Amino acid sequence: MNITVLAGGIGAARFLAGLASVVPSESITAVCNVGDDLTWHGLHVSPDIDSVIYTLAGLEGEHGWGVRGDTTATLDGLRALGIDEWFGIGDRDLATHLLRTDRLRAGATLSEATAAVATARGLRVRVLPVTDDPHPTVVRTAEGDLAFQEYFVHRRAAVPVQGFVFPGATAARPAPGVVEAIRDADVLVIAPSNPFVSIGPLLEVAGVRDALVASRARRLAVSPIIGGAAVKGPAAEMMQALGHEVSALGVARLYTGLIDTFILDTVDAALLPDVRALGLEAVAFDTMMTGDEGRARVARAVIAAAS
Numbered sequence: 001m002n003i004t005v006l007a008g009g010i011g012a013a014r015f016l017a018g019l020a021s022v023v024p025s026e027s028i029t030a031v032c033n034v035g036d037d038l039t040w041h042g043l044h045v046s047p048d049i050d051s052v053i054y055t056l057a058g059l060e061g062e063h064g065w066g067v068r069g070d071t072t073a074t075l076d077g078l079r080a081l082g083i084d085e086w087f088g089i090g091d092r093d094l095a096t097h098l099l100r101t102d103r104l105r106a107g108a109t110l111s112e113a114t115a116a117v118a119t120a121r122g123l124r125v126r127v128l129p130v131t132d133d134p135h136p137t138v139v140r141t142a143e144g145d146l147a148f149q150e151y152f153v154h155r156r157a158a159v160p161v162q163g164f165v166f167p168g169a170t171a172a173r174p175a176p177g178v179v180e181a182i183r184d185a186d187v188l189v190i191a192p193s194n195p196f197v198s199i200g201p202l203l204e205v206a207g208v209r210d211a212l213v214a215s216r217a218r219r220l221a222v223s224p225i226i227g228g229a230a231v232k233g234p235a236a237e238m239m240q241a242l243g244h245e246v247s248a249l250g251v252a253r254l255y256t257g258l259i260d261t262f263i264l265d266t267v268d269a270a271l272l273p274d275v276r277a278l279g280l281e282a283v284a285f286d287t288m289m290t291g292d293e294g295r296a297r298v299a300r301a302v303i304a305a306a307s
């Protein structure tokens with residue numbers, strides 16, 4: 001059974017780690033968002049790809065990103081030089097960006113550089129960027145257009161959002177294997193990630209949405225909204241700002257036409273009939289991925305819901 005996961009950052013990484021603990025890693029493909037990528041002092045940083053790789057390698061940082069127990073000598077050094085650095089790259093994390101950037105400068109694609117990083121971390125899950133082309137997320141705000149990390153980290157996601165722009169989308173082509181992984185999977189899962197800035201950018205790449213619509217897979221999505229709040233990050237605030245109902249039902253509406261089954265948390269079980277009224281199958285269970293056991297439990301329940 002081949003399982004493809006459309007993945008954003010931390011929620012997706014935790015789900016993938018659970019999945020890899022209950023099915024063979026070789027059967028899993030993660031198609032990852034690159035809209036959060038940034039250039040940091042000349043280095044190519046891919047936060048969502050890295051969260052997936054670090055979490056699968058058992059190295060995830062205390063906040064879900066970066067490397068657990070990492071040190072900050074480089075950051076401290078930059079600040080000592082008077083650089084007002086707001087993006088917190090740790091020392092061990094830095095090694096990943098050096099390897100990736102070296103590969104890219106030597107002519108490798110982002111897919112090839114990602115494979116090099118994943119292999120170096122001993123992963124057998126296939127980790128694919130959705131595209132090898134530049135495909136940044138730009139956040140439209142009352143203060144103007146902001147690059148994603150400028151909005152998310154520098155402005156602490158505190159600026160009201162008006163929408164999103166994907167200036168690379170028209171030219172971005174799916175990375176090798178992406179369309180096939182979506183079209184030919186047995187099970188396809190939209191991870192509990194932000195629908196606008198994690199899953200949205202994936203669907204903007206030419207051919208990805210069509211592959212999802214045409215896929216022969218059983219297609220499921222796990223709600224990132226539980227009890228009207230996001231487990232992590234600004235998804236709830238974004239839904240509110242953009243006029244969507246801030247609930248699992250609001251997320252289900254966004255995915256109607258793309259999936260067969262919507263999974264929500266037990267606390268939202270009262271929404272099951274409304275989700276079914278959208279023409280979706282709907283299942284409720286405990287979707288909180290607390291600890292290794294919680295991640296495995298959610299993965300098992302998703303597989304059960306697919307069969």
Ligand code: FO1
Nearest residue numbers: 009010036047050065066086087088089153
């Ligand atoms: N998030 C923060 O809130 N502050 C940071 O300084 C920060 C640094 C960082 C470095 C590497 C990395 O891979 C991720 C990092 N993140 C940081 C998280 C990142 O901004 C978000 O997790 C994703 O882009 C959203 O999915």
